[in-house]
Amino acid sequence: MSDRPIILWFRRDLRLADNPMLHEAARTGRPLIPVAILDPVAESWGAAARWRWGEGLSVFAKSLAQKGARLILRRGEARDILSQLVAETGAEAVWWSRTYDPDGRARDVAAKARLRANGTGARSFPGHLLFEPDAVTTGQGTGYKVFSAYWRAASRLDPGRPLPAPGVLVPPSGWPDSDDLSSWRLADALRAGEAVLRRNSAPGEPEALERLSDFLRSRAAAYAERRDFPAEDATSGLSEYLTYGEISPRTIWSETGKAGGNAKFLSEVGWREFAYHLLHHSPDMARDNWNRDWDRFPWRADNADAEAWRRGMTGEPFVDAALREMYVTGRMHNRARMVAASYLTKHLLTDWRVGLAWFADCLTDWDPAANALGWQWVAGSGPDAAPYFRVFNPVTQGEKFDPEGAYRHRWIAEGRKQPQEDALAFFEAAPKSWKIAPDARYPSRRIDPAEGRKRALDAYERWKALKLLP
Numbered sequence: 001m002s003d004r005p006i007i008l009w010f011r012r013d014l015r016l017a018d019n020p021m022l023h024e025a026a027r028t029g030r031p032l033i034p035v036a037i038l039d040p041v042a043e044s045w046g047a048a049a050r051w052r053w054g055e056g057l058s059v060f061a062k063s064l065a066q067k068g069a070r071l072i073l074r075r076g077e078a079r080d081i082l083s084q085l086v087a088e089t090g091a092e093a094v095w096w097s098r099t100y101d102p103d104g105r106a107r108d109v110a111a112k113a114r115l116r117a118n119g120t121g122a123r124s125f126p127g128h129l130l131f132e133p134d135a136v137t138t139g140q141g142t143g144y145k146v147f148s149a150y151w152r153a154a155s156r157l158d159p160g161r162p163l164p165a166p167g168v169l170v171p172p173s174g175w176p177d178s179d180d181l182s183s184w185r186l187a188d189a190l191r192a193g194e195a196v197l198r199r200n201s202a203p204g205e206p207e208a209l210e211r212l213s214d215f216l217r218s219r220a221a222a223y224a225e226r227r228d229f230p231a232e233d234a235t236s237g238l239s240e241y242l243t244y245g246e247i248s249p250r251t252i253w254s255e256t257g258k259a260g261g262n263a264k265f266l267s268e269v270g271w272r273e274f275a276y277h278l279l280h281h282s283p284d285m286a287r288d289n290w291n292r293d294w295d296r297f298p299w300r301a302d303n304a305d306a307e308a309w310r311r312g313m314t315g316e317p318f319v320d321a322a323l324r325e326m327y328v329t330g331r332m333h334n335r336a337r338m339v340a341a342s343y344l345t346k347h348l349l350t351d352w353r354v355g356l357a358w359f360a361d362c363l364t365d366w367d368p369a370a371n372a373l374g375w376q377w378v379a380g381s382g383p384d385a386a387p388y389f390r391v392f393n394p395v396t397q398g399e400k401f402d403p404e405g406a407y408r409h410r411w412i413a414e415g416r417k418q419p420q421e422d423a424l425a426f427f428e429a430a431p432k433s434w435k436i437a438p439d440a441r442y443p444s445r446r447i448d449p450a451e452g453r454k455r456a457l458d459a460y461e462r463w464k465a466l467k468l469l470p
Protein backbone atom coordinates (compact mmCIF):
# COMPACT_ATOMS: atom_id res chain seq x y z
CA MET A 1 0.00 0.00 0.00
CA SER A 2 1.26 3.48 -0.86
CA ASP A 3 2.20 5.59 2.11
CA ARG A 4 1.86 8.85 0.23
CA PRO A 5 -0.27 11.22 2.30
CA ILE A 6 -3.80 12.36 1.66
CA ILE A 7 -4.56 16.04 2.07
CA LEU A 8 -7.86 16.69 3.86
CA TRP A 9 -9.24 20.10 2.96
CA PHE A 10 -11.57 21.33 5.73
CA ARG A 11 -14.11 24.06 5.10
CA ARG A 12 -17.56 23.76 6.69
CA ASP A 13 -16.92 20.45 8.40
CA LEU A 14 -14.90 21.32 11.49
CA ARG A 15 -15.63 18.19 13.49
CA LEU A 16 -14.21 14.77 14.28
CA ALA A 17 -17.50 12.91 14.83
CA ASP A 18 -19.72 11.89 11.93
CA ASN A 19 -17.37 13.33 9.38
CA PRO A 20 -17.53 10.86 6.45
CA MET A 21 -14.40 12.27 4.82
CA LEU A 22 -12.30 12.07 7.96
CA HIS A 23 -13.73 8.67 8.89
CA GLU A 24 -12.84 7.20 5.51
CA ALA A 25 -9.42 8.86 5.50
CA ALA A 26 -8.55 7.47 8.93
CA ARG A 27 -9.59 3.99 7.80
CA THR A 28 -7.00 4.03 5.02
CA GLY A 29 -4.21 4.11 7.62
CA ARG A 30 -2.39 6.59 5.37
CA PRO A 31 -0.63 9.75 6.59
CA LEU A 32 -3.10 12.62 6.64
CA ILE A 33 -2.50 16.34 6.26
CA PRO A 34 -5.45 18.47 7.38
CA VAL A 35 -5.58 21.86 5.67
CA ALA A 36 -7.74 24.98 5.82
CA ILE A 37 -7.41 27.70 3.19
CA LEU A 38 -8.37 31.33 3.44
CA ASP A 39 -9.34 31.57 -0.23
CA PRO A 40 -11.29 34.27 -2.09
CA VAL A 41 -14.57 32.53 -1.23
CA ALA A 42 -13.88 32.67 2.51
CA GLU A 43 -12.47 36.20 2.11
CA SER A 44 -15.79 37.24 0.56
CA TRP A 45 -17.79 36.22 3.64
CA GLY A 46 -19.12 38.86 6.00
CA ALA A 47 -17.15 40.19 8.95
CA ALA A 48 -18.82 38.06 11.63
CA ALA A 49 -18.81 34.88 9.55
CA ARG A 50 -15.09 35.15 8.73
CA TRP A 51 -14.26 35.75 12.35
CA ARG A 52 -16.46 32.88 13.58
CA TRP A 53 -14.91 30.50 11.07
CA GLY A 54 -11.49 31.41 12.43
CA GLU A 55 -12.66 30.74 15.98
CA GLY A 56 -13.96 27.37 14.84
CA LEU A 57 -10.65 26.57 13.13
CA SER A 58 -8.79 27.35 16.32
CA VAL A 59 -10.88 24.89 18.37
CA PHE A 60 -10.75 22.29 15.62
CA ALA A 61 -6.95 22.53 15.41
CA LYS A 62 -6.83 21.58 19.10
CA SER A 63 -9.14 18.60 18.53
CA LEU A 64 -6.92 17.43 15.67
CA ALA A 65 -3.81 17.88 17.83
CA GLN A 66 -5.29 15.45 20.34
CA LYS A 67 -5.39 12.92 17.52
CA GLY A 68 -1.78 13.56 16.58
CA ALA A 69 -2.50 15.81 13.58
CA ARG A 70 -1.90 19.45 12.73
CA LEU A 71 -4.20 21.80 10.88
CA ILE A 72 -2.10 23.48 8.20
CA LEU A 73 -3.29 26.98 7.30
CA ARG A 74 -2.61 28.61 3.95
CA ARG A 75 -3.96 31.65 2.17
CA GLY A 76 -4.63 32.06 -1.56
CA GLU A 77 -6.58 30.59 -4.46
CA ALA A 78 -7.55 27.07 -3.34
CA ARG A 79 -6.50 25.30 -6.55
CA ASP A 80 -3.06 26.91 -6.41
CA ILE A 81 -2.53 26.25 -2.72
CA LEU A 82 -3.62 22.63 -3.03
CA SER A 83 -1.35 21.99 -6.02
CA GLN A 84 1.51 23.59 -4.14
CA LEU A 85 0.87 21.45 -1.07
CA VAL A 86 0.73 18.33 -3.21
CA ALA A 87 4.12 19.25 -4.68
CA GLU A 88 5.57 19.94 -1.22
CA THR A 89 4.29 16.79 0.47
CA GLY A 90 4.09 14.23 -2.34
CA ALA A 91 0.40 13.74 -1.48
CA GLU A 92 -1.47 11.31 -3.66
CA ALA A 93 -4.90 12.88 -3.32
CA VAL A 94 -6.92 15.73 -1.88
CA TRP A 95 -10.25 14.98 -0.21
CA TRP A 96 -12.96 17.31 1.02
CA SER A 97 -16.56 17.45 2.24
CA ARG A 98 -18.87 19.06 -0.28
CA THR A 99 -20.16 22.58 -0.04
CA TYR A 100 -23.30 23.46 -1.94
CA ASP A 101 -23.40 27.21 -2.46
CA PRO A 102 -22.59 28.46 -5.97
CA ASP A 103 -19.31 30.16 -5.02
CA GLY A 104 -18.10 27.15 -3.09
CA ARG A 105 -19.11 24.77 -5.86
CA ALA A 106 -17.34 26.79 -8.54
CA ARG A 107 -14.18 26.84 -6.43
CA ASP A 108 -14.37 23.09 -5.83
CA VAL A 109 -14.93 22.30 -9.50
CA ALA A 110 -11.88 24.39 -10.42
CA ALA A 111 -9.77 22.72 -7.73
CA LYS A 112 -10.83 19.25 -8.84
CA ALA A 113 -10.02 20.02 -12.47
CA ARG A 114 -6.56 21.37 -11.61
CA LEU A 115 -5.68 18.47 -9.32
CA ARG A 116 -6.82 15.84 -11.79
CA ALA A 117 -5.00 17.56 -14.65
CA ASN A 118 -1.83 17.18 -12.58
CA GLY A 119 -2.52 13.51 -11.91
CA THR A 120 -3.59 14.02 -8.31
CA GLY A 121 -6.65 12.27 -6.95
CA ALA A 122 -9.57 14.46 -5.89
CA ARG A 123 -12.53 13.08 -3.99
CA SER A 124 -15.50 14.74 -2.33
CA PHE A 125 -17.78 13.48 0.43
CA PRO A 126 -21.21 14.32 1.84
CA GLY A 127 -21.67 15.47 5.42
CA HIS A 128 -23.02 19.03 5.48
CA LEU A 129 -26.62 17.91 5.02
CA LEU A 130 -28.86 15.01 5.97
CA PHE A 131 -29.66 14.39 2.33
CA GLU A 132 -27.71 15.47 -0.72
CA PRO A 133 -29.61 18.35 -2.34
CA ASP A 134 -30.48 16.31 -5.43
CA ALA A 135 -31.41 13.17 -3.49
CA VAL A 136 -35.02 14.21 -2.96
CA THR A 137 -37.02 14.49 -6.19
CA THR A 138 -40.64 14.66 -7.22
CA GLY A 139 -42.27 11.89 -9.25
CA GLN A 140 -41.25 13.88 -12.36
CA GLY A 141 -37.62 13.91 -11.23
CA THR A 142 -37.63 17.66 -10.54
CA GLY A 143 -36.96 19.60 -7.34
CA TYR A 144 -39.64 20.54 -4.83
CA LYS A 145 -40.93 24.07 -4.45
CA VAL A 146 -43.11 23.55 -1.39
CA PHE A 147 -41.57 22.71 1.95
CA SER A 148 -44.27 20.39 3.30
CA ALA A 149 -44.12 18.16 0.22
CA TYR A 150 -40.31 18.22 0.22
CA TRP A 151 -40.07 17.29 3.87
CA ARG A 152 -42.66 14.51 3.56
CA ALA A 153 -40.56 12.97 0.80
CA ALA A 154 -37.23 13.58 2.54
CA SER A 155 -38.43 12.15 5.85
CA ARG A 156 -39.03 8.82 4.14
CA LEU A 157 -35.31 8.51 3.34
CA ASP A 158 -32.82 7.06 5.76
CA PRO A 159 -29.94 9.41 6.53
CA GLY A 160 -27.98 6.52 8.04
CA ARG A 161 -26.25 6.35 11.39
CA PRO A 162 -23.62 8.87 12.55
CA LEU A 163 -20.02 7.70 12.21
CA PRO A 164 -17.71 7.64 15.22
CA ALA A 165 -14.78 10.04 15.62
CA PRO A 166 -11.53 8.53 14.38
CA GLY A 167 -8.77 7.27 16.67
CA VAL A 168 -5.20 8.45 16.26
CA LEU A 169 -4.46 9.99 12.84
CA VAL A 170 -1.23 8.98 11.09
CA PRO A 171 1.07 11.99 10.63
CA PRO A 172 3.16 12.58 7.49
CA SER A 173 6.96 12.20 7.70
CA GLY A 174 7.21 15.98 7.91
CA TRP A 175 4.60 18.69 8.35
CA PRO A 176 4.41 21.44 5.73
CA ASP A 177 4.66 25.06 6.89
CA SER A 178 1.52 26.69 8.17
CA ASP A 179 0.39 30.29 8.48
CA ASP A 180 -0.29 31.53 11.95
CA LEU A 181 -4.07 32.02 12.33
CA SER A 182 -3.52 35.50 13.74
CA SER A 183 -1.77 36.51 10.48
CA TRP A 184 -5.13 36.09 8.70
CA ARG A 185 -6.50 39.00 10.74
CA LEU A 186 -10.02 37.63 10.57
CA ALA A 187 -11.26 39.96 13.31
CA ASP A 188 -10.11 43.19 11.68
CA ALA A 189 -13.42 44.13 10.09
CA LEU A 190 -15.25 43.73 13.41
CA ARG A 191 -13.22 46.43 15.16
CA ALA A 192 -14.75 47.16 18.61
CA GLY A 193 -17.41 44.53 17.98
CA GLU A 194 -14.90 41.69 18.32
CA ALA A 195 -14.60 41.83 22.12
CA VAL A 196 -18.38 41.91 22.44
CA LEU A 197 -18.98 39.07 19.99
CA ARG A 198 -16.31 37.00 21.69
CA ARG A 199 -18.13 37.26 25.03
CA ASN A 200 -21.19 35.82 23.32
CA SER A 201 -19.53 33.02 21.42
CA ALA A 202 -18.54 29.49 22.35
CA PRO A 203 -17.30 27.81 19.17
CA GLY A 204 -16.40 24.21 18.51
CA GLU A 205 -17.60 20.64 18.32
CA PRO A 206 -17.52 19.82 22.08
CA GLU A 207 -19.71 22.85 22.78
CA ALA A 208 -22.10 21.90 19.95
CA LEU A 209 -22.57 18.38 21.31
CA GLU A 210 -23.11 19.74 24.81
CA ARG A 211 -25.70 22.20 23.50
CA LEU A 212 -27.58 19.49 21.70
CA SER A 213 -27.78 17.26 24.74
CA ASP A 214 -28.72 20.19 26.97
CA PHE A 215 -31.47 21.18 24.53
CA LEU A 216 -32.83 17.66 24.26
CA ARG A 217 -32.74 17.23 28.03
CA SER A 218 -34.25 20.50 29.14
CA ARG A 219 -35.91 22.47 26.33
CA ALA A 220 -36.99 20.21 23.49
CA ALA A 221 -40.28 19.19 25.10
CA ALA A 222 -41.51 22.80 25.11
CA TYR A 223 -39.88 23.72 21.75
CA ALA A 224 -43.01 23.71 19.59
CA GLU A 225 -44.89 25.86 22.07
CA ARG A 226 -42.13 28.33 23.09
CA ARG A 227 -39.87 28.66 20.04
CA ASP A 228 -41.51 31.88 18.89
CA PHE A 229 -40.80 33.89 22.03
CA PRO A 230 -37.48 35.68 21.59
CA ALA A 231 -36.99 36.51 25.27
CA GLU A 232 -36.90 32.80 26.06
CA ASP A 233 -34.06 30.38 25.63
CA ALA A 234 -36.39 27.91 23.96
CA THR A 235 -34.54 26.89 20.77
CA SER A 236 -31.42 24.81 20.26
CA GLY A 237 -28.96 27.59 19.40
CA LEU A 238 -27.26 25.13 17.01
CA SER A 239 -27.35 27.15 13.79
CA GLU A 240 -23.79 28.45 13.89
CA TYR A 241 -22.46 25.00 14.73
CA LEU A 242 -24.30 23.57 11.75
CA THR A 243 -23.01 26.40 9.58
CA TYR A 244 -19.37 25.51 10.25
CA GLY A 245 -20.02 21.80 10.47
CA GLU A 246 -19.12 21.60 14.14
CA ILE A 247 -22.03 19.22 14.45
CA SER A 248 -23.61 17.16 11.70
CA PRO A 249 -27.35 17.29 11.01
CA ARG A 250 -27.26 13.49 11.15
CA THR A 251 -26.06 13.61 14.75
CA ILE A 252 -28.94 15.96 15.56
CA TRP A 253 -31.37 13.65 13.79
CA SER A 254 -30.07 10.57 15.54
CA GLU A 255 -29.81 12.04 19.05
CA THR A 256 -33.26 13.59 18.76
CA GLY A 257 -34.62 10.18 17.77
CA LYS A 258 -32.93 8.55 20.77
CA ALA A 259 -34.45 11.21 23.02
CA GLY A 260 -37.94 10.21 21.89
CA GLY A 261 -38.23 12.29 18.70
CA ASN A 262 -39.42 15.84 18.12
CA ALA A 263 -41.17 16.37 14.80
CA LYS A 264 -41.32 20.15 15.04
CA PHE A 265 -37.64 20.56 15.85
CA LEU A 266 -36.58 18.15 13.10
CA SER A 267 -38.80 19.92 10.60
CA GLU A 268 -36.88 23.14 11.32
CA VAL A 269 -33.68 21.26 10.60
CA GLY A 270 -35.58 20.23 7.47
CA TRP A 271 -35.94 23.89 6.45
CA ARG A 272 -32.16 24.06 6.30
CA GLU A 273 -32.20 20.99 4.03
CA PHE A 274 -34.91 22.58 1.90
CA ALA A 275 -32.86 25.76 1.59
CA TYR A 276 -29.98 23.78 0.09
CA HIS A 277 -32.35 21.80 -2.10
CA LEU A 278 -33.69 25.07 -3.53
CA LEU A 279 -30.25 26.59 -3.91
CA HIS A 280 -29.14 23.49 -5.76
CA HIS A 281 -31.98 23.82 -8.24
CA SER A 282 -31.86 27.64 -8.39
CA PRO A 283 -28.25 28.68 -7.71
CA ASP A 284 -29.13 32.31 -8.47
CA MET A 285 -31.53 32.61 -5.56
CA ALA A 286 -28.81 34.02 -3.29
CA ARG A 287 -28.68 37.06 -5.58
CA ASP A 288 -31.81 37.19 -7.71
CA ASN A 289 -35.54 36.99 -7.11
CA TRP A 290 -36.44 33.31 -7.22
CA ASN A 291 -39.65 34.34 -8.93
CA ARG A 292 -38.41 36.69 -11.66
CA ASP A 293 -41.76 38.52 -11.78
CA TRP A 294 -40.43 40.33 -8.73
CA ASP A 295 -37.70 41.95 -10.83
CA ARG A 296 -40.32 44.58 -11.68
CA PHE A 297 -41.37 45.23 -8.09
CA PRO A 298 -40.68 48.85 -7.10
CA TRP A 299 -38.23 48.03 -4.30
CA ARG A 300 -36.31 50.99 -2.95
CA ALA A 301 -32.55 50.63 -3.31
CA ASP A 302 -30.41 51.23 -0.22
CA ASN A 303 -31.59 54.38 1.56
CA ALA A 304 -31.49 56.35 4.83
CA ASP A 305 -34.34 54.31 6.35
CA ALA A 306 -32.40 51.13 5.65
CA GLU A 307 -29.35 52.65 7.32
CA ALA A 308 -31.46 53.37 10.42
CA TRP A 309 -32.65 49.75 10.26
CA ARG A 310 -29.08 48.46 10.10
CA ARG A 311 -28.18 50.54 13.13
CA GLY A 312 -31.18 49.38 15.17
CA MET A 313 -32.51 52.92 15.16
CA THR A 314 -35.86 52.67 13.37
CA GLY A 315 -37.85 53.79 16.42
CA GLU A 316 -39.74 50.48 16.28
CA PRO A 317 -38.59 48.73 19.48
CA PHE A 318 -39.14 45.10 18.44
CA VAL A 319 -37.28 45.66 15.17
CA ASP A 320 -34.47 47.60 16.82
CA ALA A 321 -34.10 44.96 19.53
CA ALA A 322 -33.67 42.35 16.80
CA LEU A 323 -30.99 44.30 14.93
CA ARG A 324 -29.15 45.04 18.15
CA GLU A 325 -29.30 41.43 19.28
CA MET A 326 -27.60 40.48 16.02
CA TYR A 327 -24.93 43.14 16.37
CA VAL A 328 -24.02 41.99 19.86
CA THR A 329 -24.36 38.21 19.64
CA GLY A 330 -24.01 37.43 15.93
CA ARG A 331 -27.41 35.74 16.09
CA MET A 332 -31.03 36.80 15.94
CA HIS A 333 -34.08 34.90 17.12
CA ASN A 334 -36.07 33.43 14.22
CA ARG A 335 -39.25 35.37 15.04
CA ALA A 336 -37.21 38.54 15.26
CA ARG A 337 -35.56 37.75 11.88
CA MET A 338 -38.98 37.48 10.29
CA VAL A 339 -40.26 40.71 11.81
CA ALA A 340 -37.07 42.65 11.07
CA ALA A 341 -37.01 41.37 7.48
CA SER A 342 -40.69 42.13 6.97
CA TYR A 343 -40.22 45.64 8.33
CA LEU A 344 -37.38 46.36 5.91
CA THR A 345 -39.01 44.89 2.83
CA LYS A 346 -42.57 46.07 3.50
CA HIS A 347 -42.79 49.05 5.85
CA LEU A 348 -39.55 50.46 4.46
CA LEU A 349 -40.20 49.04 0.98
CA THR A 350 -36.52 48.23 0.63
CA ASP A 351 -35.05 45.53 -1.59
CA TRP A 352 -34.55 42.30 0.37
CA ARG A 353 -30.96 42.10 -0.89
CA VAL A 354 -30.10 45.13 1.25
CA GLY A 355 -31.16 43.18 4.32
CA LEU A 356 -29.63 39.93 3.11
CA ALA A 357 -26.26 41.66 2.80
CA TRP A 358 -26.45 43.12 6.31
CA PHE A 359 -27.37 39.76 7.82
CA ALA A 360 -24.50 38.19 5.87
CA ASP A 361 -22.12 40.72 7.40
CA CYS A 362 -23.36 40.41 10.98
CA LEU A 363 -24.50 36.82 11.53
CA THR A 364 -22.11 34.28 12.99
CA ASP A 365 -24.54 31.62 11.77
CA TRP A 366 -24.62 33.12 8.27
CA ASP A 367 -25.59 30.42 5.85
CA PRO A 368 -25.80 31.20 2.14
CA ALA A 369 -28.84 28.99 1.60
CA ALA A 370 -30.86 29.66 4.79
CA ASN A 371 -30.27 33.40 4.57
CA ALA A 372 -31.42 33.57 0.94
CA LEU A 373 -34.47 31.43 1.63
CA GLY A 374 -35.34 33.41 4.78
CA TRP A 375 -35.21 36.75 2.98
CA GLN A 376 -37.05 35.61 -0.10
CA TRP A 377 -39.64 33.85 2.04
CA VAL A 378 -40.39 37.04 3.95
CA ALA A 379 -40.19 39.33 0.92
CA GLY A 380 -42.61 37.14 -1.02
CA SER A 381 -40.31 36.57 -3.98
CA GLY A 382 -39.27 33.04 -3.01
CA PRO A 383 -40.80 29.59 -3.41
CA ASP A 384 -43.39 28.63 -0.80
CA ALA A 385 -43.09 32.23 0.42
CA ALA A 386 -45.30 34.24 2.72
CA PRO A 387 -47.48 36.32 0.38
CA TYR A 388 -46.31 39.92 0.13
CA PHE A 389 -49.62 41.23 1.42
CA ARG A 390 -49.03 39.45 4.75
CA VAL A 391 -47.28 42.32 6.49
CA PHE A 392 -46.05 41.72 10.04
CA ASN A 393 -47.12 44.57 12.26
CA PRO A 394 -44.03 45.27 14.40
CA VAL A 395 -46.18 46.51 17.29
CA THR A 396 -48.61 43.62 17.50
CA GLN A 397 -45.79 41.11 16.89
CA GLY A 398 -44.11 42.58 19.96
CA GLU A 399 -47.31 42.37 21.98
CA LYS A 400 -47.88 38.80 20.95
CA PHE A 401 -44.41 37.31 21.14
CA ASP A 402 -42.83 39.59 23.72
CA PRO A 403 -45.85 40.24 25.93
CA GLU A 404 -43.88 41.42 28.96
CA GLY A 405 -41.47 43.46 26.83
CA ALA A 406 -38.54 41.42 28.18
CA TYR A 407 -36.84 41.11 24.77
CA ARG A 408 -37.17 44.81 24.02
CA HIS A 409 -35.99 45.67 27.52
CA ARG A 410 -32.98 43.40 27.15
CA TRP A 411 -31.80 45.11 23.98
CA ILE A 412 -32.94 48.76 24.16
CA ALA A 413 -31.11 51.04 26.57
CA GLU A 414 -32.59 54.42 25.73
CA GLY A 415 -35.21 55.71 28.13
CA ARG A 416 -34.25 53.22 30.84
CA LYS A 417 -32.94 54.21 34.26
CA GLN A 418 -31.04 50.94 34.48
CA PRO A 419 -30.42 49.50 31.04
CA GLN A 420 -29.48 45.86 30.90
CA GLU A 421 -25.92 44.74 30.23
CA ASP A 422 -26.80 43.46 26.74
CA ALA A 423 -28.47 46.75 25.82
CA LEU A 424 -25.30 48.60 26.80
CA ALA A 425 -23.08 46.12 24.97
CA PHE A 426 -24.65 47.28 21.72
CA PHE A 427 -23.21 50.75 22.25
CA GLU A 428 -19.83 49.25 23.08
CA ALA A 429 -19.86 47.25 19.83
CA ALA A 430 -21.25 49.95 17.51
CA PRO A 431 -18.82 51.98 15.39
CA LYS A 432 -17.97 55.41 16.82
CA SER A 433 -19.05 56.95 13.51
CA TRP A 434 -22.67 56.07 14.33
CA LYS A 435 -22.49 58.65 17.15
CA ILE A 436 -25.02 56.86 19.33
CA ALA A 437 -25.28 56.81 23.11
CA PRO A 438 -27.45 54.85 25.55
CA ASP A 439 -28.58 57.98 27.33
CA ALA A 440 -29.70 59.73 24.13
CA ARG A 441 -33.39 59.92 23.22
CA TYR A 442 -34.80 56.84 21.57
CA PRO A 443 -35.35 57.67 17.88
CA SER A 444 -38.81 58.49 16.62
CA ARG A 445 -40.48 56.21 14.10
CA ARG A 446 -39.33 56.25 10.49
CA ILE A 447 -42.90 55.60 9.42
CA ASP A 448 -46.21 55.00 11.12
CA PRO A 449 -46.92 51.23 11.00
CA ALA A 450 -50.34 51.69 9.37
CA GLU A 451 -48.95 54.11 6.81
CA GLY A 452 -46.01 51.78 6.04
CA ARG A 453 -48.38 48.89 5.55
CA LYS A 454 -50.57 50.94 3.22
CA ARG A 455 -47.57 52.10 1.18
CA ALA A 456 -46.40 48.48 0.83
CA LEU A 457 -49.82 47.24 -0.24
CA ASP A 458 -50.23 50.09 -2.74
CA ALA A 459 -46.87 49.18 -4.26
CA TYR A 460 -48.01 45.57 -4.41
CA GLU A 461 -51.21 46.52 -6.23
CA ARG A 462 -49.27 48.64 -8.74
CA TRP A 463 -46.87 45.78 -9.33
CA LYS A 464 -49.71 43.30 -9.82
CA ALA A 465 -51.21 45.61 -12.44
CA LEU A 466 -47.81 45.94 -14.08
CA LYS A 467 -47.44 42.18 -14.28
CA LEU A 468 -50.55 41.99 -16.41
CA LEU A 469 -48.99 44.23 -19.02
CA PRO A 470 -47.32 42.50 -21.95
Ligand SMILES: Cc1cc2nc3c(=O)[nH]c(=O)nc-3n(C[C@H](O)[C@H](O)[C@H](O)COP(=O)(O)OP(=O)(O)OC[C@H]3O[C@@H](n4cnc5c(N)ncnc54)[C@H](O)[C@@H]3O)c2cc1C
Binds near residue numbers: 227235236268374378
Ligand atom coordinates in the same frame (compact mmCIF):
# COMPACT_ATOMS: atom_id res chain seq x y z
C1 LIG B 1 -34.59 36.61 7.06
C2 LIG B 1 -34.03 35.33 7.64
C3 LIG B 1 -32.67 35.05 7.52
C4 LIG B 1 -32.12 33.88 8.05
N1 LIG B 1 -30.78 33.64 7.91
C5 LIG B 1 -30.24 32.49 8.40
C6 LIG B 1 -28.85 32.23 8.26
O1 LIG B 1 -28.08 33.00 7.66
N2 LIG B 1 -28.37 31.09 8.83
C7 LIG B 1 -29.18 30.19 9.47
O2 LIG B 1 -28.68 29.16 9.94
N3 LIG B 1 -30.50 30.40 9.58
C8 LIG B 1 -31.06 31.54 9.08
N4 LIG B 1 -32.41 31.76 9.24
C9 LIG B 1 -33.24 30.71 9.83
C10 LIG B 1 -33.46 30.76 11.35
O3 LIG B 1 -33.82 32.04 11.78
C11 LIG B 1 -32.24 30.28 12.15
O4 LIG B 1 -31.76 29.08 11.63
C12 LIG B 1 -32.61 30.05 13.62
O5 LIG B 1 -33.07 31.26 14.20
C13 LIG B 1 -31.40 29.56 14.38
O6 LIG B 1 -31.67 29.40 15.74
P1 LIG B 1 -31.60 27.96 16.41
O7 LIG B 1 -30.34 27.29 16.02
O8 LIG B 1 -31.86 28.13 17.86
O9 LIG B 1 -32.81 27.23 15.69
P2 LIG B 1 -33.77 26.02 16.10
O10 LIG B 1 -35.14 26.56 16.17
O11 LIG B 1 -33.24 25.31 17.28
O12 LIG B 1 -33.72 25.09 14.80
C14 LIG B 1 -32.76 24.04 14.63
C15 LIG B 1 -31.98 24.26 13.36
O13 LIG B 1 -32.83 24.21 12.23
C16 LIG B 1 -32.38 25.12 11.23
N5 LIG B 1 -33.43 26.11 10.98
C17 LIG B 1 -34.36 26.55 11.86
N6 LIG B 1 -35.20 27.41 11.25
C18 LIG B 1 -34.79 27.52 9.97
C19 LIG B 1 -35.24 28.25 8.84
N7 LIG B 1 -36.33 29.04 8.90
N8 LIG B 1 -34.58 28.15 7.67
C20 LIG B 1 -33.49 27.34 7.58
N9 LIG B 1 -33.02 26.62 8.62
C21 LIG B 1 -33.66 26.70 9.79
C22 LIG B 1 -31.14 25.80 11.78
O14 LIG B 1 -30.01 25.13 11.27
C23 LIG B 1 -31.29 25.61 13.28
O15 LIG B 1 -30.07 25.60 13.98
C24 LIG B 1 -32.97 32.95 8.69
C25 LIG B 1 -34.34 33.23 8.82
C26 LIG B 1 -34.86 34.40 8.30
C27 LIG B 1 -36.34 34.69 8.44
